[in-house]
Amino acid sequence: MKTRRAWMVTLVILAAALASGADAAPPKDAIVIGLLAEPVTMDPAQVTDLNSARVTKRIFEGLVAQELGSYKLIPGLARSWDISKDGLTYTFNLRPNVTFHDGTPFNAEAVKFCYERQLNEEGPYYKTGTYPYVKGFLGNVQSIEVVNPLTVQIKLKAPLTPFLQYLAHQSLFIYSPDALKKYGKDIVKNPVGTGPFKLETWEPGVKVVLARNDQYWGGAPKIRQAIYVPIIEAQARLAAIKTGEIDLTIDVPPDSLDGLRKDPNIMVAEANSSAVWYVALNTRHPILKDKRVRQAMNLAINKDAIVRDILKGTAIVSTGPMSPVYGPFREEKTTRYPYDPEKAKALLKEAGYPNGFEVTFFVPESGSGMQQPVEMGTVIQAQLLAVGIKAKIQTMEWGAYLKKYLDGPDMAEMSWNPSIGDPDHVTYMLLSSDRFPPAFNAGFFQNPRVDELLRKGRTTVGDAERVAIYKEAQRIIADEAPWIFIDHGRQIIIHRKRVQGFKLHPNFDLVLSQVWLQ
Amino acid sequence: MAAVGGGGLPAYALRRLLLAVPVLFGVSVLVFAVLHLAPGDPAAIMLGAQATKEDVQRLHRDLGLDEPLVVQYVTWIGQVARGDLGRSIPLGRAVLPEVLLRFKATLLLTAGALAIAVVLGLVAGIVSAVKQYSWLDRLSMGVAVTGVSLPVFWTGIMLIIVFALQLRWFPSSGMSSPYDSGVTDVLWHLVLPAVTLGTASAAALARLTRSSVLEIIRQDYVRSARAKGLAERAVIARHVLKNAINPIITVLGVQIGFLLGGAILTETVFSWPGLGSMMVRAIQARDYPLVQGGVLLIATTFVVVNLAVDLLYAIFDPRIRYD
Numbered sequence: 001m002k003t004r005r006a007w008m009v010t011l012v013i014l015a016a017a018l019a020s021g022a023d024a025a026p027p028k029d030a031i032v033i034g035l036l037a038e039p040v041t042m043d044p045a046q047v048t049d050l051n052s053a054r055v056t057k058r059i060f061e062g063l064v065a066q067e068l069g070s071y072k073l074i075p076g077l078a079r080s081w082d083i084s085k086d087g088l089t090y091t092f093n094l095r096p097n098v099t100f101h102d103g104t105p106f107n108a109e110a111v112k113f114c115y116e117r118q119l120n121e122e123g124p125y126y127k128t129g130t131y132p133y134v135k136g137f138l139g140n141v142q143s144i145e146v147v148n149p150l151t152v153q154i155k156l157k158a159p160l161t162p163f164l165q166y167l168a169h170q171s172l173f174i175y176s177p178d179a180l181k182k183y184g185k186d187i188v189k190n191p192v193g194t195g196p197f198k199l200e201t202w203e204p205g206v207k208v209v210l211a212r213n214d215q216y217w218g219g220a221p222k223i224r225q226a227i228y229v230p231i232i233e234a235q236a237r238l239a240a241i242k243t244g245e246i247d248l249t250i251d252v253p254p255d256s257l258d259g260l261r262k263d264p265n266i267m268v269a270e271a272n273s274s275a276v277w278y279v280a281l282n283t284r285h286p287i288l289k290d291k292r293v294r295q296a297m298n299l300a301i302n303k304d305a306i307v308r309d310i311l312k313g314t315a316i317v318s319t320g321p322m323s324p325v326y327g328p329f330r331e332e333k334t335t336r337y338p339y340d341p342e343k344a345k346a347l348l349k350e351a352g353y354p355n356g357f358e359v360t361f362f363v364p365e366s367g368s369g370m371q372q373p374v375e376m377g378t379v380i381q382a383q384l385l386a387v388g389i390k391a392k393i394q395t396m397e398w399g400a401y402l403k404k405y406l407d408g409p410d411m412a413e414m415s416w417n418p419s420i421g422d423p424d425h426v427t428y429m430l431l432s433s434d435r436f437p438p439a440f441n442a443g444f445f446q447n448p449r450v451d452e453l454l455r456k457g458r459t460t461v462g463d464a465e466r467v468a469i470y471k472e473a474q475r476i477i478a479d480e481a482p483w484i485f486i487d488h489g490r491q492i493i494i495h496r497k498r499v500q501g502f503k504l505h506p507n508f509d510l511v512l513s514q515v516w517l518q
Numbered sequence: 519m520a521a522v523g524g525g526g527l528p529a530y531a532l533r534r535l536l537l538a539v540p541v542l543f544g545v546s547v548l549v550f551a552v553l554h555l556a557p558g559d560p561a562a563i564m565l566g567a568q569a570t571k572e573d574v575q576r577l578h579r580d581l582g583l584d585e586p587l588v589v590q591y592v593t594w595i596g597q598v599a600r601g602d603l604g605r606s607i608p609l610g611r612a613v614l615p616e617v618l619l620r621f622k623a624t625l626l627l628t629a630g631a632l633a634i635a636v637v638l639g640l641v642a643g644i645v646s647a648v649k650q651y652s653w654l655d656r657l658s659m660g661v662a663v664t665g666v667s668l669p670v671f672w673t674g675i676m677l678i679i680v681f682a683l684q685l686r687w688f689p690s691s692g693m694s695s696p697y698d699s700g701v702t703d704v705l706w707h708l709v710l711p712a713v714t715l716g717t718a719s720a721a722a723l724a725r726l727t728r729s730s731v732l733e734i735i736r737q738d739y740v741r742s743a744r745a746k747g748l749a750e751r752a753v754i755a756r757h758v759l760k761n762a763i764n765p766i767i768t769v770l771g772v773q774i775g776f777l778l779g780g781a782i783l784t785e786t787v788f789s790w791p792g793l794g795s796m797m798v799r800a801i802q803a804r805d806y807p808l809v810q811g812g813v814l815l816i817a818t819t820f821v822v823v824n825l826a827v828d829l830l831y832a833i834f835d836p837r838i839r840y841d
Contacts, residue, residue, distance in 0.1 A: 026696075026697060027697050030696075030697055032696045032697070037799060040608045040609055041608065041609060041610050043610065046610060048564050048565055048566065048608070049608075129610060130577050130580045130581060130610075131573075131576075131577075132564060132565045132569055132573055132577060133565075133569060133570075133573060134573065134576070135570050135572035135573040135576060136569060136570040136572075136573055139570070139572065185605070185610060186611070188609065188610035188611055189611060203791075204616065204619055204620070204791065205619075205620060205623065205693075205791025205792070205795065205796065206692065206693055206694060206791045207692075207694075207696050209696075227696040227697065229692055229696050229789075230692075230789055230791075231690075231691050231692070231789045232691075232786050232787075232789045232795060233674075233675070233678075233691065233786065233787050233788070233789065235675050235678060235679070236675075236678055236682075236690045236691040236787065236788065236789060237691075238683075239678050239679070239682045239683040239690035239691075240682075240689075240690045240691060242683060243682065243683065243686055243689075243690065245689055245690060245695070245696075246696070368566065397558075397802075398563075398802065399556075399557070399558030399563050399802055399803070399804050400556070400557035400558045402558065402559075402562050402563055402566070403557055403558055403559055403562060404557065438562075438571045438574060439570060439571050
């Protein structure tokens with residue numbers, strides 16, 4: 001009978017599919033990485049999200065680079081550089097004999113071309129993209145001069161010390177000018193850089209395959225291919241790494257970490273990150289403007305319990321904006337706020353609120369770097385209530401939240417994963433009065449001495465002097481308590497045992513040049 | 519049900535397609551308004567916290583979001599009329615090839631789910647009706663009620679845990695292996711998501727098929743067919759099913775719409791590279807052009823499926839005429 005035959009055929013196909021699937025094992029020299037989502041764009045000038053950065057940073061490079069595992073700057077496409085005494089002129093000596101993946105030479109003209117594409121609104125290639133960070137990173141540039149094919153000179157309008165770190169950000173990475181001229185707006189899916197890997201294929205929604213660049217100036221990587229697959233659902237990501245479908249993945253649910261640590265095939269790699277998670281307090285609010293109230297709120301929260309019970313140890317307790325990855329720039333001797341509800345109540349009484357008060361508390365449902373915003377918000381609410389403060393939670397979807405956050409809420413959760421390795425980027429950007437909304441100082445924190453220090457820190461050259469500046473700023477900030485300081489998330493990745501030599505980087509990058517497979 | 523003027527089937531189909539134009543226009547206005555009135559700004563979401571005020575403003579302007587809403591709508595619909603759905607905001611890629619590519623994956627998933635729904639649903643429904651009140655009937659209807667009630671994201675995660683993680687029969691997500699892609703590989707990846715998506719529809723179809731067949735099976739001509747000595751199998755296939763099929767087709771049409779909608783969740787759970795998982799991301803990013811393009815494509819599909827269902831009636835039931 002016909003239907004019976006159809007059934008048989010179906011069964012045979014299914015059996016064949018099953019059998020073929022069982023054979024599909026990962027190749028020996030290709031690493032498969034499970035990302036939360038596929039890259040958005042591969043034009044470094046337009047990248048704004050971590051997934052895109054994690055892939056494009058394999059393909060492209062900047063004039064300067066960060067040492068793996070720290071924010072220390074090392075030569076990239078520039079072999080060396082020189083900064084004039086007035087801090088205005090940066091001269092870069094470029095690496096010779098470097099070619100882009102399309103065979104065209106990397107030189108000073110390419111550097112000028114890439115920066116001017118973003119900077120010059122009247123330029124012929126400005127309309128080939130939209131550039132998220134150009135004002136922030138290049139707004140202070142006066143001119144870019146080609147001195148000779150291997151020397152480029154950048155003049156600034158005013159001294160800006162973090163500028164060198166900006167050059168290590170993907171938005172100022174260098175791509176082939178020929179490729180841009182050829183592809184125009186479609187450069188977003190046709191990346192041509194100088195990096196250790198080049199794009200082989202990109203099937204939207206399915207996978208991105210990068211192939212080793214055998215001509216790489218720094219020596220070809222050990223792995224032949226890096227394959228990135230998007231796996232949205234956390235349980236599916238876990239299943240995929242346990243079964244060996246993928247080799248490495250990120251954003252592991254904290255609850256599953258204990259189980260993973262016991263799995264003999266899986267390694268858990270952890271390191272501190274530059275992230276900071278806090279509750280911004282509106283310093284213009286009639287009650288919250290009192291420093292004692294803000295300090296009391298810090299004392300009322302049991303941060304250790306949040307880190308231990310909600311985040312399952314995937315974070316460390318925060319005492320200020322800067323996490324330990326900032327090394328010498330981080331001040332340890334600041335005002336601390338251990339969990340002390342009695343002291344909190346006393347401070348509230350002293351400030352004139354013995355019976356507490358009521359505020360609204362903005363909480364996003366989820367969001368980039370927000371950890372477990374709802375659970376954390378609920379605990380914070382309960383602990384504030386214990387000292388008499390009634391925080392009314394309003395939850396919002398992330399897209400709406402980002403807008404509402406800048407409307408001057410009483411108190412609101414926020415997290416910050418600085419993409420720039422300079423202390424300026426986590427202090428000035430969040431707590432200077434130059435950065436009131438629509439920039440991200442959402443609590444309108446304003447302290448004349450902090451403003452002065454943070455402005456000075458941006459223009460001072462020389463680490464020793466800058467260390468003193470940022471340490472003083474951190475002491476004042478901690479004492480002023482513009483936020484409820486909660487935690488610095490640790491970055492956690494899990495990988496199969498065959499992945500060797502992997503090392504985490506503080507800005508959440510997944511560097512592969514040094515990785516090999518067993 | 520479908521008597522409109524003269525001209526027969528082709529003219530009827532053409533008129534229905536023309537009627538779809540105002541429907542799609544309405545959809546375009548609605549989706550544009552809902553998206554743009556929802557709080558959130560694509561420039562701000564894209565840039566996150568690290569951008570300067572000037573950069574957000576500049577991006578806003580470069581994306582054309584400074585224009586009044588009406589102007590933005592007219593610009594967009596003008597492009598659409600010329601077959602250009604614009605460029606995705608964060609992706610920077612043209613919307614039309616992007617949504618068509620994703621739509622192929624969604625169609626594959628929907629087709630797989632539909633196959634499962636039709637086979638399971640019809641078989642269970644017919645068996646239940648023919649053996650009414652037997653244990654088979656009770657079992658399949660019990661399963662059907664459960665099937666209708668289970669949310670796909672739950673079914674999906676359960677299937678991943680059991681069949682991908684424990685038994686390792688099927689992959690946990692995606693449409694193909696990272697290092698292998700052939701037809702069998704795709705089919706292998708299709709099984710779990712298609713079962714997830716198809717189960718609820720199978721259950722709904724089974725219940726309807728049962729009641730539809732039960733209604734026909736009691737008719738006099740069925741008794742006559744049996745009386746003249748036809749085998750039971752022939753009676754069911756030739757006399758019962760043929761007459762029970764129209765309500766089933768109607769529900770099938772509705773189910774295709776349901777499957778396309780359900781695909782959004784299923785695709786997210788299984789990271790299936792279809793329109794649904796893409797739309798979820800696009801909505802979160804307030805990627806107006808991509809969401810609008812995706813919704814228009816889905817709306818067009820609905821219109822086409824509905825038309826196809828109406829035309830199918832005539833094929834299965836010659837009593838229906840389109841003139």
